[in-house]
Amino acid sequence: MIVVMKQGATQEEIDGVSKRVKEAGLRTSVVTGAERTIVGIIGGAVSPDLGSSLERLPGVTQVLRVSRPYKLASREFHPDDTVVKIGDAYIGGEHPVMVMAGPCSVETEKQVVEVAKAVKAAGAKVLRGGAFKPRTSPYSFRGLKLDGLKLLAKAREETGLPVITEVLDTRDVEVVHKYSDVLQVGARNMQNFNLLDEVGKQHKPVLLKRGLSATIEEWLLAAEYVLAQGNHNVILCERGIRTFETYTRNTLDLSAIPVVRKLSHLPVVSDPSHGTGKWYLVPPMAAASVAAGAHGLIIEVHPNPDQAKSDGAQSLTPENFAYMMEQVRAISKVQGLSRKPLTAAKA
Ligand code: PEP
Ligand code: MN
Helix, strand or coil, X not given: CEEXXXXXXXXXXXXXXXXXXXXXXXXXXXXXXXXXXXXXXXXXXXXXXXXXXXXXXXXXEEEECCCCCCCCCECCCCCCCCCEEECCEEECCCCCCEEEXXXXXXXXXXXXXXXXXXXXXXXXXXXXXXXXXXCCCCCCCCCCXXXXXXXXXXXXXXXXXXXXXXXXXXXXXXHXXXXXXXXXXXXXXXXXXXXXXXXHHCCCCEEEECCCCCCHHHHHHHHHHHHHCCCCCEEEEECCECCCCCCCCCECCCCHHHHHHHHECCCEEECHHHHHCCHXXXXXXXXXXXXXXXXXXXXXXXXXXXXXXXXHHHCECHHHHHHHHHHHHHHHHHHHHXXXXXXXXXX
């Protein structure tokens, strides 16, 4: 349930609503929008009595039942787009498409610094790189762990690019928080609810990948876990889902991008690298993602993809990444020009 305050409602009136909700044993999350303040009620079911008592409080214009199972992630609760700050750049709303790029795994200082410089020169705003790697086989390279985080910090120092890296386990949240600017929750951990709680308790942005077989609703409910802990800096990431098709590694669900933009206020990023598994499909699917309304892209880049310790087949060379960026810039221009709300036909 959400409580919509009148335009110009006072702080005292907003506090009055929160107090009444707390007395009923529930919690609130307050969103101050450009036009109105909305108080979301979380922590359990709201009785009809509480609903009608809130409606009678001063400063309240309406009490609405949120029709979706996720609340804080829904557009009903937060009508304006959420904008997340990463370093000096912003992602979400009308901000230019933010590109995050770098190797799948951090391997050596030379590799990560070289890639960081190249992707920055081509226009990337964030460096990606895995230090804790989720691998299907336990015998595959599982990342340099703390040493990898330190190499990312070194690359950040050399280039000024903020860093995104995956956190695999609740026990590593603290150390990953220390070394990174954005914490990535990988597809395989999308429903690791304890991990979602932990990344929700810290305040650095969280990039939440869609699970391999997760519905959009399950994905938004996973985001709800992070939001419910008080961290509102959540970025969603479509990275392909499992279908019957085997030619591509996954099927990049492009339609999920406008769906999520309709259902939620959170920024959405596309990952055509994991979404396709093939480097030559990355530029066209990156362009298509931007055309579909993605607020950002996350792209794997390696100086020698054929020698990469993970995901070489889907990694772009720095040259091909620069080419992709040109295409993305061209499509972004058109996307910006044509962004106009559609109206449904009347029944
Ligand atoms: C990655 O970003 O390297 C990764 C492992 O991604 P995903 O969780 O989407 O498979
Ligand atoms: Mn990868």
